[in-house]
Amino acid sequence: MQSRYFTIHEHPQGLPARELFALETRELGPLEDGEIRVRNAWLSVDPYMRGRMDGVTTYIEPFTLGEPLEGAATGEVIESRDERFKQGDKVRHMAGWRDIAQLPAEQAEPLPDFDVPEQAYLGVLGMPGTTAWVGLNVIANMQDGDNVLVSAAGGAVGSLAVQLAKANGGTVVGIAGDPKKLEWLEAQGVKAVSYRGKSAAELSAALKEACPEGFDVYYENVGGDCLEAALNNLRVGARIAVCGMIARYNDDAPAAGPGNLAMILIRRARMQGFIVFDHWQHHPDFINEFGPRVASGEIDYRETVHQGLESLPDAFLGLFSGDNQGKMLVKL
Ligand code: NDP
16 A cells, blocks of 8 residues: 655755655555554644754654654544554544554554544644643643733634633733634634734734733743733733744744843743643643533634645645634645
């Protein structure tokens, strides 16, 4: 059996070109004991993948040039030589960016059986959803009534973060670019602020207008001007959960930091980065609490779906121009 997969043959500079991504085919060897073969149905593309293209170890190993790229995926077991899985089982694993995956069974997990579409386990009930929960509750220690600011607020992580923050009772402000995201945020009762076409000073003024008393929590997904504007609008004792800095991922030279870091001192704020996989022990509880809430429709989650394996690079690159509302996915 053959597997079609995407790879890269060089490390990109800046925003990757579409031509960076090569679609290749390889013959899969016979299944070994302890392995499963999966027909992938849904593939996730995520901003962190950009960092793995640089050839540098960060908190995760870089992609290997010429080898299949990796990422979260769900699919159906079509062959198994492991007693944990049988043909027809639905699984989640990290052998994405390809149609047929062959992997050790221990690297796959069965999908829970909440009444939700399977791709929800890549978004609202997967890594992004867990990230939103961990960032607010474990890192930022969100308290009842806190005023919360979220950047990239209409994306996979941000759109759950704003709903969790909203349920907590304070003022919630979401920064986003795409007009559909801004509209969705307003419909959630979140004050939406566009960053597009605004300097850091203008964004700072817009945040002040949206929440004059300032923020107890800043859920940071973007960096750059969003961070600078947020720092100007902190309350005393604010907590900043640094989840991501997507505005910096395609930089090919170090960027200047915000000129107002002294606001951390002035507001006696705490700023902490985190990687969700260091907190993965919360995932089972998260999924048990939110599985039923997603199934009942209480949680409003969105997806942007590209069709077909060939569309993977466009889906991935679309993350950097805000093409996605909610989770960016590819359906095979
Ligand atoms: P999203 O679904 O939010 O997609 C990315 C969004 O970011 C885009 O839709 C776009 O929306 C916005 N964006 C892109 N470029 C810029 C820019 N230059 N300035 C401002 N906004 C921009 O992605 P995820 O929800 O998957 O991830 C959100 C963040 O969380 C990322 O930084 C990611 O790296 C991080 N993350 C961190 C994890 C961790 O463990 N720490 C785990 C998972 C994600 P718009 O229309 O608003 O421009």
